[in-house]
Amino acid sequence: MKVKCPKxxxxxxxxxxxxxxxxxxxxxxxQILVGELNLIQCGECKxxxxxxxxxxxxxxxxxxxxFIFPASFEGEAxxxxxxxxxxxxxxxxxxxxxxxxxxxxxxxxxxxxxRAELQKDDDLEDEAMVAEHVCKExxxxxxxxxxxxxxxxxxxxxxxxxxGDRFSRERALExxxxxxxxxxxxxSFKGWTTHFEGGGxxxxxxx
Ligand SMILES: [Zn+2]
Numbered sequence: 001m002k003v004k005c006p007k008x009x010x011x012x013x014x015x016x017x018x019x020x021x022x023x024x025x026x027x028x029x030x031q032i033l034v035g036e037l038n039l040i041q042c043g044e045c046k047x048x049x050x051x052x053x054x055x056x057x058x059x060x061x062x063x064x065x066x067f068i069f070p071a072s073f074e075g076e077a078x079x080x081x082x083x084x085x086x087x088x089x090x091x092x093x094x095x096x097x098x099x100x101x102x103x104x105x106x107x108x109x110x111x112x113x114x115r116a117e118l119q120k121d122d123d124l125e126d127e128a129m130v131a132e133h134v135c136k137e138x139x140x141x142x143x144x145x146x147x148x149x150x151x152x153x154x155x156x157x158x159x160x161x162x163x164g165d166r167f168s169r170e171r172a173l174e175x176x177x178x179x180x181x182x183x184x185x186x187x188s189f190k191g192w193t194t195h196f197e198g199g200g201x202x203x204x205x206x207x
Pocket of ligand 1: 005006007008009042043044045046047
């Protein structure tokens with residue numbers, strides 16, 4: 001694509017990443033996390049800037065299909081979200097069975113927005129992994145939650161519960177309390193307490 005340096009130098013033709021498989025291209029995911037994706041240096045004045053490109057980021061393992069629009073598009077957010085839904089439909093009919101089942105695409109404006117989302121997801125994932133281990137140690141059941149449901153609410157993708165046959169809010173609340181008693185640094189799990197105490201729906205459980 002053609003990009004133009006913010007200082008107004010001659011436009012140049014550059015290659016940008018416009019589609020990223022987050023679960024397969026770890027180097028590109030890392031580039032987002034350090035803010036270096038589609039970073040261009042102007043040959044003329046040496047200014048470093050991000051190409052104003054729209055990037056589609058797909059990671060079925062995280063239940064994430066992100067349309068990352070340039071930050072400058074945010075003023076017309078609704079228009080771009082509409083375009084996203086159209087493109088998503090087109091992708092679905094084009095790919096058919098090959099299109100991973102993702103609930104809904106999510107729009108981000110600017111690479112900083114997606115960077116923050118991926119960082120948050122990594123932090124949740126770290127806590128979930130520690131929590132799984134702690135649950136084993138203290139004898140709690142672990143229920144796996146649909147990843148997208150959890151991520152969109154800033155919740156970890158597992159819910160601990162005291163032992164029993166099936167999932168219940170009460171046992172989940174007891175489970176979270178026990179987990180936090182054993183390790184009070186797993187702060188993201190407090191979100192489940194808030195969720196269930198606030199009458200939040202029983203999450204879609206896996207397996
Ligand atoms: Zn320049």
